[in-house]
Amino acid sequence: MITRIVVICCLVSTTVFAQNLRGHITDASNSSPLPGVTVLIVGQQLGATTNGEGDFSLKLAPGRYRVRFSSLGFETTEQAVTVEATENTTLNLALKPSQTSLSEVVVVGSRNLNRSVTDSPAPIDIIDVRQVTSKTGQLDVNQLLQFVAPSFNSNRQTGSDGADHVDPASLRGLGPDQTLVLINGKRQHQSSLVTLFGTRGRGNTGTDLNTIPAAAIERIEILRDGAAAQYGSDAIAGVINIVLKTSTNQLTANVNYGAYQAKYRFDDQKFDGGNLNVNANYGLQLGKKGFLNLTGDYNQRQHTNRANTPGIDSTLQRRQYGDSKISNASFYGNAQLPITTNTTLYAFGGINSRKGDAYAWTRTADSPRNIPSIYPDGFDPIITSNILDGTLAAGVRTNLRGWNVDLGNVFGSNRFDYGVKNTLNTSMGASSPREFNAGGFQLQQNVTGLHFTRFYKDKLQGLNIAFGSEFRYENYKIFAGEEASYKAYDITKAAGSQGFPGFQPSNELNKSRTNLGVYIDTEADFTKAFMMGAAVRYENYSDFGGTLNGKLSSRLKISPAFMLRGTFSTGFRAPSLAQTYFNSTITNFVGGQAVQVQIAQNGSAITQALGVPPLKQETSINGSLGFTSQLGSGFSLTVDAYYVRIKDRVVLTGQFSDDLPAIADELKQLNVSRVQFFTNAISTRTRGIDIVLAHHAQLGKGRLNTSLGINFNSLDTISVNTNAKLKPYKDLYFDLREYYFVKASAPPSKMNLTIDYSINKWAFLLRVVRFGEVKLANWNYDATSLDIYRPKATTDLSISYRFTPQVGLSIGGSNIFNVYPDQHRADLTESGGAWDPVQMGINGAYWFGKLNFRF
Template sequence: MTKSYLSLFLVLLSLSAFAQKFKVSGKITDANGEPLIGASVIEKGTNNGTTADGSGVYTLSVGYSGATLIVTYVGYNKIEKEINGQEIQNFTLEDATLLSQVTVVGSRNMNRSSTDTPAPIDVINIQEVTTKQGQLDVNQLLQFAAPSFNSNRQTGSDGADHVDPASLRGLGPDQTLVLINGKRRHQSALVNLFGSRGRGNTGTDLNAIPAAAIERIEILRDGAAAQYGSDAIAGVINIVLKETVSQLTANVNAGMYKAKYRFDDKNFDGQNYNVNLNYGLKIAKTGFLNVTADYNFRDHTNRANTSPLDEISRRQYGDPQMKNAAIYYNAKIPVRKNFQVYSFGGHNTRTGDAYAWTRFADDVKNIPSIYPNGFDPIIASKITDNAATVGVRGVWKQWDIDLSNTYGFNKFDFSVKNSLNTSLGAQSQTSFEAGGFQLGQNVTNLNFTRFYKSVLSGLNIAFGGEYRTERYKIFAGEEASYTTYDQNFAGGSQGFPGFSPADITNRSRSNFGAYLDVEADLTKKLLVDAAVRFENYSDFGSTLNGKLGARYKITDDIAVRGSVSTGFRAPSLAQKYFNSTFTNFVNGQAVQVLLANNNSAVTKALGIPELKQETSQNASLGVTVTPKGSALSVTVDGYYVKVKDRVVLTGQFSDEDEAIGPLLKSLNVGQAQFFTNALSYTTTKGIDVIVAHSTALGRGRFSTTLAANFNWMKLGPINTSPALIGKEDTYFNQRERSFVLASAPPSKINLTFDYTVSKLSLMVRFVRFGEIKLTNWNYGSINEETNQEYTEAEYTDIYKPKIQTDVTANYKFSKNISLSIGGSNILNVYPNMSKPYLTESGGAWDPVQMGSNGAFLFTRIGFKF
């Protein structure tokens, strides 16, 4: 953190001296009017609280007259209420059965809150976040709300332009498990081939889930494979859908980017529009059906031809155009007193237009009679994403039993527009159906949970099983999209060659898992959690993993927590079976590249072994400080993650290579690459720091939050096959290693100031991104002027630390209507420029830090009835 950040933080904390208190009192009873002795009353957003006395009466001095009180009592439903200047506040709590208790990711104890677990958990209230920032999709919301989360929009990256790769703690997108209401979410069918993040990984498409359907997002920043299974090496993201009833909410959002760099006279582009509706219908006494409809439009941005450093590389560089429509639901229906049927899920359709690299007029891949000025191919997508969960949950002899089935489906259908097949000559068509791929997943769960209040100071036992099946398919495009009709010219659709019949894939696998989780409060100060999980996969065998965690309260204000665990991640079916021939650009020159699957003739000829699971060792240690009676909280958590046999996409072997060249020439491709467990290990060390303070200021409340992530990654030796010993620099060279190291900035610091007074709230946020280094296409090449290889300084692009500034004002005209106006990156800050033709993306910036779009100005109108 810079000195200016620290000084500003301390000055604003000192403003608490001007706090004005407001006294509120009342009585807390149950539905029969009996006092609830010891019920907890807390001022929201602070540690300021009290308990009810022997008559159920409480008195509390809060920061200001608009404060919100949270009232809780074990076995009863929580009440959250804004006092609105009323000094007398009475509360009546209703009995809560086990079926209404809250599940928090990271603990299977349904009596546990997010602040009471042995691992760090971020709980993000989506309604609060969306009123204070302009981002409209889940990935970008989390990018600026959670420092350990990173996501950048890609451009010129084929399928990755249409699905934003995201990561936790600098690890891969496929090393984070995503849950919806505690149930495993399916991954995207896409495997990322380009871009600075997610290279060679499959991930989960968070943007398929509308933010308007989400109540909160829980981020478990700890390894949890022993608790939840494959993919949970970096942590778990649990998305909790809304349960509100008898309330209609609607939001209309609009925004655009202020272009600092344009080759024309346009000052704004990248218009964004969003409209969403949410309504909940009550069913019986405790049941509900909550439905959300959401539509989002995002137009192109263009930041091409902006660099003074070199000649034009692309005429179009920026965000793709996206049209995203979704409908989601969440439902629970009571069946007798102790049972309920539940279901949730939704449908998402997204269409996208993304610009590929420019083919200029004199390019050998252009046909001047069709495009006299050259052309910019457009890679278009239609993405279909469906998900549905159906389950029954009930209480039998104090055991909470949960049986469910979840099906998820993701399909990419590609087409190419404004293109041609050079080998067809002047008769070539200009649009093509290019084929695509899809992934289906079905998960059946049976879980048992019981809490023994009288054993020790509380004992929770959970166990259960899971059976999962997955199927991955690649389907071919039309003939002209992949065929070379004249061997003297490049074949296939320019920009994105279609999938051929040789690429068609239809593969499946299954796995069975079983777990045991025991969590015990050995004393009122010491909590211990232990978990073990066994899984067996049909395609690579069995794995056994464990986790041990603990939290110890040194005092009521200070606690230490930590955990050790082992984990694993099964290689995705896409990583095992994806194969394609595509066009890559090296120093601005188009090269046909074969991506061969793990069972192909190429990999077998080179002795590449079958993919196996990644394994991990995780450790974390942290401290929490929450002084009672104050509004200050501090958490510091250090972590260590070692991932062995990491699956990566190799570098590209040339047809001039003595070992692989003859085979590639017979396949008519210039280069080839494949997936393999190339990295013997990676180690990631890091620290998460969160400092939050809230105080009354004048007639309102002033909140300050400092949240930061610092991480350091190291890459181990390269695993090669005997046939490729000595070719480690091609197998996984410096360029590929730098992409892994750039999965996240080495530091990201968020400093947020939030002031609310009466109907007005103001937010100012600073986000500092650490320095990122990437290796460009000069690596390993000869400088024609010196006849020597380029030096490290010449093949390294350095993106120095940058600070983004966000400002938002929100005003509530009434309890039904509110307006937000603001800007993200209002100072129009960009990463440092690089030479476009040397970057992976072909623009003056790779997708790093805050991205290359500049300032985003927005407005939002919210309705609630």
């Protein structure tokens, strides 16, 4: 169906229409044609993109217009033009390269400031956030990328403790902590949360993208290639670079509201999960070339409930199953101030405050974990979160004897405080409080970097040399909750607060480490057609020692319309401090029955008794090979195959029970019956291919943009890394369920077809996303009866209208046909609902309206 639709749309969009505004855009520095330049009619949703020869065409009604030309690495330019009714108008223009020594244009994947995304040797996606958010229902960055970028995957979790409040995300099917996140090219800190439940990111510590408001973002650059040799640890799967807005003298504001259509409910409530977002962005000009851009954003999201699913025994289900309630407030700023002709100060950062309520598993009226005098009908504990996240970066860029120099520092902090309400401590009897402070954790990171870059225009056809150093400090803390949140006052009863037992004094810790990295990164254009790059990076950790990694990349232009590209690199990822030191007691539900599980710290008495070795870094080999092509006027095609092999991957093991003699006494002393821990358990191999087909054309008096993005991805476990002591427990060490959780980081295929048509003041968007089949092993540990989620497709539709150049409205729906994943037994799934959080999620259709203002 998708193939048929895209073929029809592409054929229709190639229909020839008379044009009355044409033009040719070149690079002012060398007179070469510039493909991919955005041509926009100011004040209207009408524009074009230059083709491979730098040409564009538009059909406009007679009149006077202002036309804006923009391209990464070049100065944005506006021209006034008068279109006559009787003859064509020609507008030729040469764009000047940006003054990158003062106002760097960040394009991730290359430190060559003269390199554009169109001639990069590695695949890069550039996502214009304003264009996406104005027409689609997604409000936060994770969900925005989930439905725009085929190689990116993120699902909201439910019944997953901390992951209900921080959405884990992955790139190319690898772990959330194997993707490096940058803001304005600077390393962003990770979340302090290590994910213990859910289908994605299990055992990982990823970066919380939702701390950054979409309203503050100009664009998102996704490097789909291993880049540890360029940027350091975590960049095995790729790099996501978030570029903040720099606009001035313009106020933009948005008011958005939407709600989910509840297909599966027994009550009369047809809609839930109301989502209100209000944001504003304004830029001030500082001097002649400086700026201060500020963004405020507030989002209020209500619970959804997809429990009580028809056809499933109600006694086997939770009473509350769905999205957590979230209140999210952010304030971000981005500033730059030239102080001389060669020197510029810069600063950016922001603060995010999030408060959440997430339902835990139901405690029934007759449960031994309930006190009927307090909750006669049983109760649904609510895990609350209070998350405070902040980033502050500052530095100076200058030009020193022909070298572009960047000296900067970025500090980041993420603190996560847990609470539990609508609960009790069973061991306290009828006197138990109903609300507890359960403690939490914090991660802080400080990075100081000094970077040098120089482009030699007269060497070969261009030679770029970059080198530098970064020093990173990290600190991780766990702090205990109040005594009643974890203590057993009657040792015959369950200890601590139901839903989430608090952290104990024995869990508390304060651990730090440092890292020093040095690198050199070169790119040489041997001819105008052939380029090669090489990077080498050495890093030394205070707790893991040193590692040396390298990368080779190349690009060959066979013709102006066809280019081959490829990369090969080695990579690494140091285990996070959370993976190394996290320890706690959690309540898990196995087949619907509550079980106390100890997450044991690596190096503890339990892990030593089992012979578990100390954690060490993951290492990888990455390769990619692909091509880009201009298939005639307005068509572009990119195809990139990739291979990633990771050795000693850190995962959370399966659960060892107290019937093992080596650990039985330890577990009984802890009053738990099972134990899990982090270890370098497996080595994996990922193979895949990314395909992006795009077409831009004039259609009638409007502009039709059609794109089809496809990702095919396959992950295999090469080996399970055990020793003589662990070998008898190999099936527990990395069990069937954990194997399928790792594989489920991404569906084996994901396809995104987008059709975007703009005419005068109207814009229409149709998007179809197909998710491939996902398989998960449930609590019966039976490989012959997996939970299989068959392929499903969602359809999004929106209509936008600009009443004036200052006011616009968008209305529409996401997943308008109310598609859900396949249902399964709630008591056997990981999260206790009829679906695991896979594919498009479990909430169904979402209907929204967006009012936007520009002044």
